[in-house]
Amino acid sequence: MGRQLKLNLFIYPGGHHEAAWRHPKSHTERLLDIRFYQELAQRAEAAKLDAVFYADGPALESNVQFATRFRIEPFTWLSAIAVATERIGLIGTASTTYLEPYNAARLFASLDHLSNGRAGWNIVTTGAERAAQNFGLDEHPPHAERYSRADDFVRVVGKLWDSWEDDAVVADAGTGVFADTSRIHPVEHEGRYFRVAGPLNTPRSPQGRPVYVQAGSSEDGKAFAAEHAEAVFTAHQSLDSAQAFYADIKARATAFGRDPGQLLVLPGISPYLGSTEAEAKALKQEFDELTQPEYGLGILRKLLGIDLDGVPLDGPFPPELLATAGKAGSRSQLVLDIIRREDLTVRQVLHRFAGARGHYVFAGTPVQVADEIQRWFEGGAADGFNIMPPWLPGGFEAFADEVVPILQSRGLFRTEYTGRTLREHFGLDRPASQFSRGIQPPNQPGAVQRSQDLPNQQPASQQPAGHQLSGAPA
Structure with a gap:
């Protein structure tokens, strides 16, 4: 079997179009019903995603007046998803800026045990400035400082997850020994931001470590991903842009001594499906006509740092405003590039970004959507995609029922699961504990442990011999 697509269902309350909750096809009354999300996950599992x-984010968005931009705490929600499913992976967001490493390590290890090895950590540094005041801080830490803290954070969490070797649990009733304490290690981490003694009070989880996922596309974000991430969520509007990002991030990973195949690039795509292309575009237009300009103008103000109040919506962007627009970050540059290249009116820009906040929106027939996914996949732009349905549940059901079978018939996507853990689904190695050969990780502030300094990694299918607690993969 050749290279296979990786496909995730990115669940956003109501759907990814900002006006989805207003559309009659949406089930807005079920936005806080856990059974709704369990059913979505079961549907995604049936499609073998x-x-x-x-x-997630630790602050309420100011634009919740116009859209379903509330947040649900992901560990609680994913735990409920775990008991309603058997195979599908469970990726949740946790902030390295507003969480402590020991708590994060326990939460994800517990989710990995609960789900029998299906947990993934979406590592974010949090961009919402208003989050600071929810945690007793006067101001949000600067961008570079947040990534420096994230680096230290990830190193601590990795050590904590590795602090129990795979065979530390003996459970020998005859001798009365439950755990071999010589295989449970203090981590004694002393970094720039964190001092953590360890060990973790939870045995090593089925995957060894949950999968590391990251979503930043700034220079700091790409550097962080190249060293630490195993999957990268990213946003691109064109094949050329996606190809450039793909080549860059893979090259950066190689420079760290990593196998670039162990870093997956997963852009977002928000598909509108119709029996004809015209029908699909008309469906998208239905959603766009439900948007409220106040919401989109607020997004542009945040992204570009310009105030468009009073500017005619059906007129061009004033050149003097465009000349001063832009902030650090790839998302703002993406918006500016599109405005300048396509000479869009303000309303057209609002509609362009209403669908998925800068991710790729594509309207077409099931064959056309499958063709586009295949073009990016085979064209060096993606290892797979985050599917971002415009509305729920119908926007995803159409993709699962009509696009997935086409990808399967072309040999691009599985028809059955061959593994049980998220690492196995993604084709990622199961890492050996960094303590298993007596290798003590560096503790000095700013120390960098390159991947070539770690012990050899085990393929995902090679589980350690010896006693395993119930719930570990067989």
């Missing part, structure tokens, strides 16, 4: 993904 790799994972479901929940985004």
